[in-house]
Amino acid sequence: MVHVDERGSWRTGATLRLTAGRLGEGRLGGRLGTAAAVTALHVGIGMALLSTFAGGVIAETVRDALPTMWFAPPAPPPKPLPTVEPNAARDKQQIKVPDKGIDLNPGKDLFLGANDKVTPVDPGNLTIGGGDLGGDVGGLGPTPTPSPTFTPKAARPRGDAGLWITRNDYPTRAIRENWEGLTRLRLGIGADGRVTGCEVIGSSGHDELDRAACAKVSARARFDPAIDKDGAKTAGSFTTAIRWQITD
Template identity: 35%
Template sequence: MAYADQQMSGNRMIAIVLVALLHVAIGYTLVTGLAYEAAKAVVERVTTIDVEEPEPEEEPPPPPEEIPETAPPPVVVPPSPFNLKPDNQLDDTTDKEVERDERVDPFAGKQTCADGRVIDKTASCGPTTKTCPGGQVIPVNATCPPVKPRVQPKPPTPRGNAGRWVTQNDYPSRALREEQQGITTVRITVDARGEPTGCTVTGSSGSGLLDDATCKNMMRRARFNPATDGEGKPTSGTYTQSVKWEIPQ
């Protein structure tokens, strides 16, 4: 009995010691763990520095790219080999083309008469012939032939002796001194009363003095029977005459 009690007492002591060691270990663990956490918190509080990072500045957007002002190439659409328009649209297009052609055509709404005149369709061509003064009936666009006079027209004729209109007495003295001579031809304009109204030298004698003397005396002395027309009525006309200037011997 004594041996068994001793053995039980030894086991109890061992158990008590183990329990004590276990509590010590647990206490140590708790103490060391709490101390570590506290120390870690202190270290983090001491060593941690709150640094405020500056907000990044917004960069301005890049300028838009300059696009050259060039017209895009024309898009060529090949013609369709098939006409997909409805029939009514095709007829409308044809009518419009006809109307456009009539506007462009300068002879649209015109008509050509038998004499070649082009007039409006609403106008009348009128007669196709006309009667000339001589009684001939010809196409309206033709020219009438000249009318034959009932009497033969006549030019002016001298009244009296035309040789007395300019004489040797009319010889300019200077032309005599310089021995100027020659033939002067003049054309005289005569009115319906038979009086001269103008004188033109058509052939010079080579001397201005002699030419001037010819016209001067013709205008002063010449008188005519007036010219007559195809009806026998007096009319204006012209008369031509030559004067020979020759130094007397």
């Protein structure tokens, strides 16, 4: 018989010795009983061991092998969103334009410079929301029409310039002395087309020929006066040359 003390230790040795001593004192015919008793003792020990392992070690092994599982409780359903109802009064709200005109502070003047002054706008004729913009803003008048522009023109001879000096104008002394040459002149032309001045800018080499050229051209030449960019007649100048030559 197997005994287990309070600490769980085995005490089978004393029991086996006691049983074997008692069996040795019997008859020879009692050996069969002794063998049966030993066999039963072995079976009891085996069953005790099996029971111990099954109830202790095996149970602990199985309990340690089983996983520990934990299931969280299901989440509560979400709360429904509040329903927003349209505000009928707000939808029907209208924006009103004030009847009062815009105050442009007419009591103050706007100065752009030392002498430049802008007249303030009269707010009496300025309305918003279907009104008209009346009056002249800032005292401005109608847009001025731009003046036409002209291409400036120089003075031009009027008629045949070859008739300004003829063969009869050749000085007698110059013919006798056989004087020839080229006289270059710059003529001043007034706004009326007449010659206002004569300047010799290239001499023929003979003063008498040069003086004759200025005198005859100034008396006979006529011009279409010069025109400025505004289309008005203006004073100008004209350059010409007179060749003095004696022929048979």
